[in-house]
Amino acid sequence: MKPTRLIEDPDEYYRASVVSAEVLEVGNNSVILKTRAAMQSKKPVSSADSEMLSRLRLSAVGESVEGRLRIDAVSDDVFRFRYAEGCAVPENNTLMVVGRPAKCRRCRIHAVSDRVRIRTDKAALDVHLSPYRVEASDLRGRKLCGISGPEKDNFACWDAVNTGICRRRSDGRPAAVECFDLRPGEAVYGFGERFTRLNKAGQTVDLDMVDALGVTTPRSYKNIPLFMSTSGYGVFFNHSCLMTFYVGSRSSVDIQGVLDDDFLDYYVFLGDMKTILSLYTDVTGKGSLPPKWTFGYWQSKISYKSADETLEIARKLREHDVPCDVIHLDTHWYREDWYCDLEFAPDRFPDPAGYLSELARMGFKVSLWQLPYIPSGSKLFEDLKAVDGFVKKSDGSIYDCGICFTPGFREKGGVVGVVDYTNPEAVRVHQDAFRRLFRLGAKVIKTDFGEAAPLDGVYHDGTPGHRMHNLYPLLYNRAIFDVTKEETGEGVVWARSAWAGNQRYPLHWGGDNSPNWHNIIPQMEGGLSFGLSGFQFWSQDIGGFCGKVDEPLLVRWMQAAMFLSHSRIHGFGDREIYKFSRKTFLLCREYIRLRYRLLPYIYGSARRCVEQSLPLMRPLALEFQDDPNTWNIGDEWLFGEHILVAPIFSPDGRRRAYLPQGEWTDWWTGRRFAGRTWLDLEAAEDRIPLFLREGAVVPMGPFLPYVDAEPVREIEIRVAPFTKKGKTRLDIHVNGNWIPVVYECSPSGHVLKAAAAGVRFKVKMMGRPAPPARMAAG
Template identity: 45%
Template sequence: MSSFETESLNQSIDIIREFKKTDNTFFLGARVDRIDPSGRSGLLRWKRFAKKPRFAFNQGDFRFEPTRPWTFPNEYAEEPALPFELSFVSPRTVRLRVKTRPGVLDSRSSVMLDGELPGDEHESWSRSASGDAGEGGETAGPIVWSSPFGSVTIERDPLRFVFRDGQGRKLTGTYHYSDTTCLVNSEPTPFSFVRSTSDMRQALAASFCLSPGEKLYGCGESFTRLDKRGQKIDLWVKDAHGVQTSQMYKPVPLLLSSRGYGMFVHSSAPMTFDMGCSYDEANVLYCADETLDLFFFFGQPKDILSEYTALTGRSPVPPLWSFGLWMSRITYKSEREVRETAGLLRQHRIPCDVLHLDTGWFEKDWQCDYTFSPSRFNDAQTMIADLHRQGFRTSLWQLPYFTPSNELFAEIIDRGLAIRDADGELPTEDAILDFSNPETVRWYQQKLAGLLKLGVGAFKVDFGEAAPRGGQYHSGKSGFYEHNLYPLRYNQAAADITRQTTGEAIIWARSAWAGSQRYPLHWGGDAEISDSAMAASLRGGLSLGLSGFTYWSHDIGGFTRQSPEALYRRWLPFGLLVSHSRCHGAPPKEPWEYGDGFVESFREAAELRYKLMPYIYTQAWLSSKTGHPMIRTLFFEFPDDQTSWTIEDAYLFGSDLLVAPLLEEGSARDVYLPPGRWIDYQSGLHYEGRRWQTIEAGNVPVVLLVRDGAIIPHAALAQHTGDINWDDIQYRRFASVPERTGECGGYYYHPLEQRLYELRDGKDGVYKTGR
């Protein structure tokens, strides 16, 4: 059996299994063998071990024991010395690269990074060393590189990389095999790599120590508990079939720690992060790559995301209309249905900007051929133009998989646009577009461009999680490395042609990988219809925001079946108080299908979003400049408040609004309020922070609070964003002591002027100053 086997097609890969196999060979990081004069690169010596059985008191375990190779010819290093290098990207970012085979460390640029990395910023870092280098460097003292924000120490023998903050407090460090105090010396997995006996493939274990009480966050759109400490997560792009498993549509190999640091593993190979699951004090980042390329960030969450997105790119602001409501279902199948829905939205005075046509706009449902059904859409171009005059943009579903019955199947095969296996055959039943092939990208973009020229505003970039691992891609890589990159390439292809054709940066994508945030926006997949799924959706959105994604949406009310009215009613304000809002899933989704009472509730919630549109768009613009998420964990704004690090059922929408959805039946809920005073948006009641409060929801069934001292810009009611008068904005001042002036502030970004204004209060009202 070869390494990294799975039981069925496109299952996630648990890298830890390779480190458990007793027939594999293990190389444990032993010492620094040599450091060059710069003090930033050299050779690491790796000691060869095997796992041997140990029996004691009727229990069997496996321990590391030194072993010698049995090879011929006798020309292979028993304990190899292999390259490593430290480089400094910024005063807050260190890059550590370690090879597990002989050779030179290359620059390792990739599509995950936003262009080329900046030059080595070692001028910001100062070096100190203790002791004199002995022969081979084995007896020399440690080398310390420091910046104002932290330091990294290279301890030579035994080998350790130790990271400290600017005050000298240890944040974390790598595990040497001699550090274990466990009775079984193979726990925790030390800083090491494994070589598979079956095919010589190698994988790394970057093992770091954890502190008591330390919390970990990130990993992409993970729906499990927000704090990943104690969890094991496979980072493998996969159709999660919902939001209540550990599988992810959007894994991202980025972690943030409550101790003030973050780590990004720059690779597309399969990974497994064991974050204190197998061993409580060890955070082991398993990566099935032969080079460890690790970026280490110093700082609080805001600092870390700004540093990370400076490397991998930030989200441009999507077009203004995309921040309006999207109305959809599975699926509108005719021009008549689309026009009828548009008319009823306006008739019921429900603000809306986008109508999405899902899988049914082709002649055959689900069979993507980029052509409107001639039997059900009489004149698509005229329909799109008419909708535009009513204030609606049109969004269309599509996917990159083509079944044998699809008329495009033969063309894709004949032109060499599909992924092949090592034998030149299709690795699956479908023809799957190979986006690493420039010719495929051109063909695909030509198909989309024709629709964009008809007036289509955006495409739903669905699926993308099933790129075959056994494929051989045009890039020269196998699916082992291309699988996780597939959604990034797919996102880019659709986003680039949309921007080139319409001038607007917008897609609606389900799958993603590190770097996909450059191509907004993404939604949370196929949520179940339950309270637990609503809570899991929130965790996923918060986790994705902590992984570099500014914008996020989800299917309001759940996707899989018809939403129960009571659940839909509670889910609605949560879905309308995130960056982008879409009603989608099994029909019906349109509010009039639930009755007049629900229409009233729906309208009131939608109107709340549209009144807040100046605030929403301002926060979108500000967030895009820093790489920060629009929906934020409480600790993102309050990192010094320990309780805020534990909250996963409420969030900040931008910098000044706190949202606590009703995640179960009832009209009130307990809410933890961070430091400061908070004002109920609907009732006007004031609450003290740094404590739990029981708060009643308002007419819109959600607890919505405003930070004391905030000025929130509001718009007059409009039926779509194009109808908003951006020169007639109301600036609402939220102050716990109304008679005191000069203490409130905020921002307003004028979308037509493309200008940011600072807002301050005074005796005569709110003053606006251009910046």
């Protein structure tokens, strides 16, 4: 059993939960409390017990446990809680926390006999001292969040455990525990890329970095210790240990977090979900905008093997007028498949620099696969070994993770070392190996894997394995992102694993899906959940990775994938669309071309997403949080702010789709629909249901073979007109310049403003009948 699931068996642990507190110190923006808990064990209880309400179902097994609880008003709507047994709370500086929100403008702390009130210009905390409990509210008195307090079931069966430390009976191993109220009907989101239902209410979520082996289970490559609620709050745990969250799955009225640690450190954010995402990234770091070319189409499979093969594919893509910006070399660009020594196979890539130069001449960037597990027998292994660059065992030997699928490697006694990114010299050696590849002409690295940092490993900087296992993807991707930016001038990776803070190092894809209809929506729901965990950019393998894809499925998958932040086809078997039937080829190419025409909208929206810390692939619940109909929708999304996407995920082409508040315009027909309505749709094989939000501004450029292949001379702007007064602005990138496009509806009419030297703007007002519009100088 995971150490964070110990509360599932009350007979197997002792509990020291905070029952009361007293004020020790009041600062300008903080309060320190002395807490009291008692080490207790579970006592049997019966519903026939006549004294059930008069005593706790606990048996004391020790003296009272003294602790400290510190609450800081970090800003007007962010509060930090730290709890530990003993006489001090840890400072707990972590690699996840790199910033802070705007300082608290005015904080008033008032302590009386039974409570402490902390009031800012936006919120209030009431800290009840006996029994200990915290309630957060807005300035209108509306309760947003309840923390800790006595169990809500008077039988006290330990179905909910409040603030404190539990210890396993067998060995005394600690687990820190916290508890938050869960209201009837409340929706909860976050925890990273989860392939279960988008609303996590009712689920048990383990934050444990694993190779998920698919996209239809609770296992996850990207675990983020952040959750948000439709009640108006979010919580970020500033820990990197294993965690388990019971979101109403043990006690239906509680969210419980159990951490493999001996203290608590968490931030509470107050506000709507958009505000929470912005505040969270104030603390853990803002995202960055990937290079413009990454928003083009990525051509890949497992695996291209030679320069001749990929040069021929590049020529065929251009001959068939398939737009494409990136060709990815997966596991077999090495001399042996999967043998990650960062060296091109000399027989199949005899002139790497010339090869990469020829692809660049045709407008292609090259992506290279690797992983942070280095096989013995290579120069790279020896270079890292020479600087103690691998994670160690307790006896000082190299920790062999065993992850190398090169045929015969394990049978020959090969060892696979895990790069220790806590060692600056290991980072230097590994980055230098990538510098050579970038100087040859490579542009981006696929940072595959990263989930297998050993829990019992010994790390150079002394970080315990139980705190490094989940944190490892942050260090790993940071190292590769940084050297990519240093050498190419542009920061980007193509990453599989992630922890809190990884949004600083985009971008990520959704792992190893399977080519069947059942995988489409769990995969997409994973991306939506990831977006609700502080990440702006996400992609996945078009058509399904683990097997060959059939043509009707490929078409539908391709349609949906063009409306994600990034689009890459990848998997086993043929993945070049010109190798499929003429019908499938034309349908797929049409949608790739549509994506390229939409690039002014996509890139402009991406920049805005970074500024606002919002995902480009956006759950309806994020834009329409006050509409409970959106809370459980994980099979449609907004692409940016303005395009609603309702993908087809069954062979019959039918589905139901929800349109939230406002007026919506069918992209294909111009028909208008009133919002807050469900539609029964049947889409022809060449159509994916798309709807424009009222006030939408969607700039479209010309068809180009790759991003910025030539200067843009004309921009078509599609507008879904407001039905009342309104204004929309989107800045777009044209010919190297950012220009504002502004649409405004007023009693005097519809006006669109945009200007760029040498570019003509053409306006298309959507709808039947479409209102007239006037184009004004920018």
